[in-house]
Amino acid sequence: MAKAVVLGGGISGLSSAYYALQEGTSSKFAKVVLLEASNRFGGWLHSTKFEDGAVFDYGPRSFRPTYVGSGLNTVELALKLGLRDDIIAVDKRDPSNVRYVYKDKKVHQMPGTILDAIRVVPPLKRRLIWTAYQDTFAAKATEDESVHSFCTRRYGKEIADIMGDAMVRGIYAGDSKKLSVRSTLSQLYNLEQQKGRTILARGPMVSMSKPILHYITNWTMWSLKEGCQQLPDTLVKHLTSPQMSAELQLNNKCTKLTFKDGAAVVTSDKGEITTDHVFSSIYAR
Ligand SMILES: Cc1cc2nc3c(=O)[nH]c(=O)nc-3n(C[C@H](O)[C@H](O)[C@H](O)COP(=O)(O)OP(=O)(O)OC[C@H]3O[C@@H](n4cnc5c(N)ncnc54)[C@H](O)[C@@H]3O)c2cc1C
The missing domain is CATH 3.50.50.60 (FAD/NAD(P)-binding domain)
Known part of the structure; x- marks a missing residue:
């Protein structure tokens, strides 16, 4: 052997x-x-x-x-x-699942309910429903890119700057403009490659x-x-x-x-x- x-x-x-x-x-x-x-x-x-x-x-x-x-x-x-x-x-159902972002000298609770998708939730200025719409029609990337670039293309600059950046700092203590989306958020990358969208899509279940x-x-x-x-x-x-x-x-x-x-x-x-x-x-x- x-x-x-x-x-x-x-x-x-x-x-x-x-x-x-x-x-x-x-x-x-x-x-x-x-x-x-x-x-x-x-x-x-x-x-x-x-x-x-x-x-x-x-x-x-x-x-x-x-x-x-x-x-x-x-x-x-x-x-x-x-x-x-x-x-x-x-x-x-644990309350600790709520996420917060510190922006403009204030702590904001991140959107987490279906209702939050159709209303404006500060510090975001755009309704999340438009983010899902943009994601549905965004073109597929042909090569790897940074998390920030991926989020800007699929969800808009506001989501990339606020949520994408906070998420990458929270998970990797890293810079979303420097980290590869394929290496760090491979699930999102694979959903784009396989389904053409990431929000209203489910990946294949492993056996x-x-x-x-x-x-x-x-x-x-x-x-x-x-x-x-x-x-x-x-x-x-x-x-x-x-x-x-x-x-x-x-x-x-x-x-x-x-x-x-x-x-x-x-x-x-x-x-x-x-x-x-x-x-x-x-x-x-
Ligand atoms: C601050 C921070 C918070 C994080 N929080 C989370 C979290 O909450 N949840 C989560 O899932 N992930 C989190 N991550 C990501 C997670 O820590 C990493 O994805 C994971 O630990 C990587 O493991 P690894 O074995 O690939 O690399 P590493 O943990 O970096 O291990 C690599 C090892 O290789 C050794 N090495 C390097 N060069 C050589 C060499 N030439 N020869 C021999 N050995 C060598 C190093 O000493 C090290 O021990 C976080 C990362 C950071 C930095």
């Missing part, structure tokens, strides 16, 4: 290693080595629990279940890892077992009792168990990747590894 090296020990790298070693998959690898440059696993998922029980998340502080793709997959992963009793889910869909029916987001870092921490425990016995290396930065005679050669701070497959989850630059 083949060997694999995973670059990066954030949630992407750890989950790649987990799936590569999972029993019952046709592509199970004989050996997986994971290289992490820093002195801890988890990447952006980083939490501290204080003595009084309070949990502080430094980066991500919740997961969205969504009924397609990666959101649903993450719930399934947490359940497979035995975290069911540690999940804290937020119900659709997941029905109990999971039933389990998350009323969730809008979820986290874990010990904070988001509990997910990578639990992956590390599983990966280093005798059943999986992955080799996880901290303080070992990949510095070069070359290909020779059908194999990949990974050069890192601690030497060279020749392998059949490489899964990279490190920064693209």
